[in-house]
Amino acid sequence: MRDFAHEIEQRKQAGLYRTRRLISGPQQPELVADGKPLLSFCSNDYLGLANHPGNIDVLNSALPKTGLGGAASHLVCGHHNAHHQLEQRLADFTQRSSALFFSTGYMANLGVISALAGRGDTVFSDRLNHASIIDGCILSRARVRRYAHGDVGALEAMLAETSGHKLVVTDGVFSMDGDVAPLKELARVCKAHDALLVVDDAHGIGVLGPQGRGSALAEGLSESDVPVLIGTLGKAVGTSGAFVAGPEVLMDYLVQKARTYIYTTAMPPALAAATCASLDRIEADDQRREHLRQLIARFRFGAEQLGYELMPSQSPIQPIMVGGNQEALALSEALEQQGLLVTAIRPPTVPDGQARLRVTLSAAHTVEQVERLLSALAQSRALIPDGSSRAMATV
Numbered sequence: 186m187r188d189f190a191h192e193i194e195q196r197k198q199a200g201l202y203r204t205r206r207l208i209s210g211p212q213q214p215e216l217v218a219d220g221k222p223l224l225s226f227c228s229n230d231y232l233g234l235a236n237h238p239g240n241i242d243v244l245n246s247a248l249p250k251t252g253l254g255g256a257a258s259h260l261v262c263g264h265h266n267a268h269h270q271l272e273q274r275l276a277d278f279t280q281r282s283s284a285l286f287f288s289t290g291y292m293a294n295l296g297v298i299s300a301l302a303g304r305g306d307t308v309f310s311d312r313l314n315h316a317s318i319i320d321g322c323i324l325s326r327a328r329v330r331r332y333a334h335g336d337v338g339a340l341e342a343m344l345a346e347t348s349g350h351k352l353v354v355t356d357g358v359f360s361m362d363g364d365v366a367p368l369k370e371l372a373r374v375c376k377a378h379d380a381l382l383v384v385d386d387a388h389g390i391g392v393l394g395p396q397g398r399g400s401a402l403a404e405g406l407s408e409s410d411v412p413v414l415i416g417t418l419g420k421a422v423g424t425s426g427a428f429v430a431g432p433e434v435l436m437d438y439l440v441q442k443a444r445t446y447i448y449t450t451a452m453p454p455a456l457a458a459a460t461c462a463s464l465d466r467i468e469a470d471d472q473r474r475e476h477l478r479q480l481i482a483r484f485r486f487g488a489e490q491l492g493y494e495l496m497p498s499q500s501p502i503q504p505i506m507v508g509g510n511q512e513a514l515a516l517s518e519a520l521e522q523q524g525l526l527v528t529a530i531r532p533p534t535v536p537d538g539q540a541r542l543r544v545t546l547s548a549a550h551t552v553e554q555v556e557r558l559l560s561a562l563a564q565s566r567a568l569i570p571d572g573s574s575r576a577m578a579t580v
């Protein structure tokens with residue numbers, strides 16, 4: 186039998202061992218982690234809605250009407266009125282013809298990619314795409330061609346030499362770098378080469394674009410430009426689940442073919458009602474996004490002044506590049522000693538030699554809390570080499 190304990194030991198030696206922290210109480214910047222109060226900068230609750238009293242009230246008042254459990258899959262008897270209303274709300278929010286509600290973003294990517302591409306087809310995938318996209322590609326049994334991150338020229342050359350059914354899939358906002366995909370250009374080359382474009386906007390929905398409608402609408406891209414739009418509801422929306430939005434014929438096709446939609450129990454319907462309430466809030470409340478933008482600008486200015494290497498990101502995902510796994514862990518631990526929770530992200534989540542601290546900001550943070558992070562980063566600055574010498578070392 187394989188020596189699993191030995192493999193775990195090797196991971197520890199390489200600084201790749203992963204552990205979980207025990208959180209008690211609600212998700213918010215001031216957390217209790219492993220019994221210790223910490224100020225967190227690693228949640229994806231970008232708008233601070235995960236613990237919003239208004240959303241909780243809607244959940245509470247929906248529960249007696251819908252009951253708790255989903256009870257069956259959507260195609261058996263689980264498709265509740267509350268799910269249906271959420272799908273219509275999501276179509277409206279993303280300005281698409283229709284939408285389909287999935288239990289998680291992971292399942293949405295698996296289901297969508299494996300339904301829309303199969304044996305004999307080709308899927309083109311950005312090198313930095315999320316793990317769930319990579320797994321969806323594998324599951325599809327299609328030929329997979331990865332293109333260099335954001336490199337539309339390289340993609341176009343690959344598309345030109347490929348015949349048959351083609352699917353192009355990309356994160357909207359890249360989850361570990363925070364940069365936005367060149368969506369306009371991607372839409373253009375997909376149209377020119379008859380490829381179906383799938384955008385996973387897990388980190389753009391709620392945050393980017395007019396009224397938080399996401400990175401596609403931030404670029405004015407309609408359903409004909411981005412025919413398959415995926416979004417998650419557990420991040421900026423602050424609840425749980427995910428969706429796919431696009432033309433009715435595609436949603437109908439997914440109901441027939443997406444196995445992660447068909448063979449799983451529907452989510453608790455009351456949660457769908459709370460998600461609708463959260464979407465109303467996101468649409469109406471530009472102030473949260475404006476406050477978030479100010480925090481992002483404050484953080485970037487301060488961290489750059491300290492000589493930390495950041496990524497070209499205007500999103501709430503603001504990684505501090507470190508390089509080595511042990512150095513990333515050391516910086517994370519030094520911040521924790523100062524009362525801050527910022528997790529180190531290591532391979533295989535990011536490429537080898539690109540370990541980082543993934544700082545995420547939320548509208549729930551105050552300016553003072555960002556200042557606290559910056560002064561802790563100032564205290565810990567000596568732990569890692571500066572950006573330019575790090576870049577030299579990796580050449």
Ligand SMILES: *Cc1c(COP(=O)(O)O)cnc(C)c1O
Nearest residue numbers: 289290291315317360387417419
């Ligand atoms: C988080 C994430 C997912 C998974 O969504 P869940 O709802 O958490 O399963 C999918 N794609 C991207 C880009 C993500 O960041």
